[in-house]
Amino acid sequence: MAGFKLGRDSERAHDAVQDTSQSQGDFREESLTASRRGFLGGAGLAALGLATGGALPLLGDTAEAAPLNLPPALPQGVRQNAILDALPGKKPLIKLSYRPPNYETPIEYFRTAITPTDAFFVRYHLSDIPEIDPKTWKIDVGGEGADGTLQIGLDDLKAMPAVEVVAVNQCSGNRRGLFDPHVPGVEWGYGAMGCARWKGARLKDVLAKAGIKKEAIEVVLGGADGPPFDKTPDFIKSIPVWKAMEDTTLIAYEMNGAPLPHLNGAPARIIVPGWTGTYWMKHINSIKAVTTPDKNFWMAGAYRIPLGKFPLVARFVSQETAVNTPITEMVVNSLISSHADGAKVKSGTPVGGIAWDGGYGIQTVEMSFDGGKSWMPAKLGEDLGRYAFRTFSLPVKGKGKITVMARATNAIGQTQTAKLIHNPPGYHHNVIQSVSLTVA
Numbered sequence: 001m002a003g004f005k006l007g008r009d010s011e012r013a014h015d016a017v018q019d020t021s022q023s024q025g026d027f028r029e030e031s032l033t034a035s036r037r038g039f040l041g042g043a044g045l046a047a048l049g050l051a052t053g054g055a056l057p058l059l060g061d062t063a064e065a066a067p068l069n070l071p072p073a074l075p076q077g078v079r080q081n082a083i084l085d086a087l088p089g090k091k092p093l094i095k096l097s098y099r100p101p102n103y104e105t106p107i108e109y110f111r112t113a114i115t116p117t118d119a120f121f122v123r124y125h126l127s128d129i130p131e132i133d134p135k136t137w138k139i140d141v142g143g144e145g146a147d148g149t150l151q152i153g154l155d156d157l158k159a160m161p162a163v164e165v166v167a168v169n170q171c172s173g174n175r176r177g178l179f180d181p182h183v184p185g186v187e188w189g190y191g192a193m194g195c196a197r198w199k200g201a202r203l204k205d206v207l208a209k210a211g212i213k214k215e216a217i218e219v220v221l222g223g224a225d226g227p228p229f230d231k232t233p234d235f236i237k238s239i240p241v242w243k244a245m246e247d248t249t250l251i252a253y254e255m256n257g258a259p260l261p262h263l264n265g266a267p268a269r270i271i272v273p274g275w276t277g278t279y280w281m282k283h284i285n286s287i288k289a290v291t292t293p294d295k296n297f298w299m300a301g302a303y304r305i306p307l308g309k310f311p312l313v314a315r316f317v318s319q320e321t322a323v324n325t326p327i328t329e330m331v332v333n334s335l336i337s338s339h340a341d342g343a344k345v346k347s348g349t350p351v352g353g354i355a356w357d358g359g360y361g362i363q364t365v366e367m368s369f370d371g372g373k374s375w376m377p378a379k380l381g382e383d384l385g386r387y388a389f390r391t392f393s394l395p396v397k398g399k400g401k402i403t404v405m406a407r408a409t410n411a412i413g414q415t416q417t418a419k420l421i422h423n424p425p426g427y428h429h430n431v432i433q434s435v436s437l438t439v440a
Contacts, residue, residue: 082187089261091119096186100124101263105191110337110354113381113389114166115194117256122263123171123192123277125235125298128226132283134267139206139251143220143288147211154267157253160201165248167273167387168195168356169280172303172327175429183426190335195356195389198271200252204245207289212241215291217318219244221270221279222286233297237279238290239272240316248273248387251284273387274314274329274359276427278303293318303327309421310428311414314358329358332416333430334365334408338393344438345396351437352378352393355408363411365392371403371434372418378406386411396439404435 085095085103093103101122109119134154142149170193177187186192207219218238227234243249250271253260260266265282272279278298293299304324314329337353339345355362361383366375381391396404409415416432 087122087263089118089263090122091116093119093121094189094191096188100127101129102186104188105194107190107335107337107340109194110191110335110389111391113195113354113384113391114256115196115389117196117258117261117264120194120196120255120261120264121171121192124225124282126225126232127228129283130224130226132224132262132267137267137285139268139285139287141206141210141287143210143216143290145213145216145218145289145291146207147213150210152206152209154253157201157206157251157268160205162199163202163247163250164197164199165250165271165273165387166195166197166384167248167271168193168330168389169271169277170194170330170356172276172278172427173425176426178429178431179420179422179426181422183424185426193277195354196255197257198250198252199254199257200250200268200271202247203249203251203270203287204247206251206287207244210289212289213291216241216289217292218290218294220286220288220290220294221281221284222288223265223269223281224283224285235298236294236296237281238294238299238319239275239279240318241289243272243275243314246273276303276327276330278327299326303425303427305423305425305427309423312358313360313412327427330356331428331430332357332362332408332410332414334392334406334416334433336404336406336433336435339435339437341435342438344440347397347399347439348395350393351396351404352391353406354389354391355406356389357408357410357414359387360414361386361411362390362408364409365390366407366409367392367394368405368407369396369398369402372405372432375407396437398439401436401438404437405432407432 082094082096084092086092087101087103093105096102096104101124103122105119105121109115138151138153140151171188173185174188174192175190176183176185177189218240220236220238222236251268252271253268255264260269268284270281270284299319303326305327307323307325310331312329316326316328319326334355335353338351355365365378367378368375376394378392378394407416416430418432420431
């Protein structure tokens, strides 16, 4: 697909409102879906290929296909209007807004470590998403933190040493729809994330061509998507130089062994393994090294968390204030994906899912079949790298109705929380998940 342009007729029919106001340093975004087309019944599951469970690999031969998983409806009704809808080149995903397009991956696609490209979530802040010709597309590289300027095209990137990394791309607000009390913003459930094999050139190699200076402290990233109105701030992000210079920070042009799809950032996007998706700039067309902190809205006002609220290691010091700091690395987390809440299973059936963190590596996943009274180590699946999803499973034990829980711990001792760490923007939800099963 060459591109994805929201036509005016479609905009009127599927219009969504996004409020990017700033209040007391907190970023608030609203996304209200206007469409009322229902797609949650049997027809929706058939379109997903999940009605019989045959389309997706399961953790156990007797595992049942799970229905569409939506968090409980919120009083505001935002999540109630979520439907299954297919964008060009995508399987039906959970649609939360159309303009800008924000589409969530159903839980059923998280039964393997690699998320299928056509089921990978779609996240945009801005609705002007242009058609891009990869033959003429260029990245402008420079800035006052570089000795010179240059333009790099797709062929230039492919001529540079290629690097591949398996990494999780997760929206900072994943699971925001599960916050209680409710916080405003796109009401994501569990699926504003995915794990893929990304291939591209190292960002540091591109910066070296421009002669990055030792005085540079940040690298500012711009994309081709733009704001629909003059007063809407253009989406621009920066990352600290030390992160930009890591070997795994890429300008990727391939995803899961194929050219990057348009809706996931083609012709090329930034890959920042371990860090939340806000830094993974799509349709990258501008890279600037700077010697002073970038103060655009999306850095100074958005994607910030209270200082000291979370046990994070990676810091973005040049952007910190006395009260808050930019969100950086993902927190350790897990998701039970083999069975839906309320499913019936046979004793001994493997139950499990995926675990991940900010790049320190999953050390253990423990599971409980008695609502957290006792815990047992789960079997971990193949290790695809410290930035990847790690599958886990354990044969279910017990009889009757049981509560299954999973708790991941990473290599530096961080573990999931039993109580939500509340914050106004709705970030870093990593509360231990519970799923009710009936065991025969």
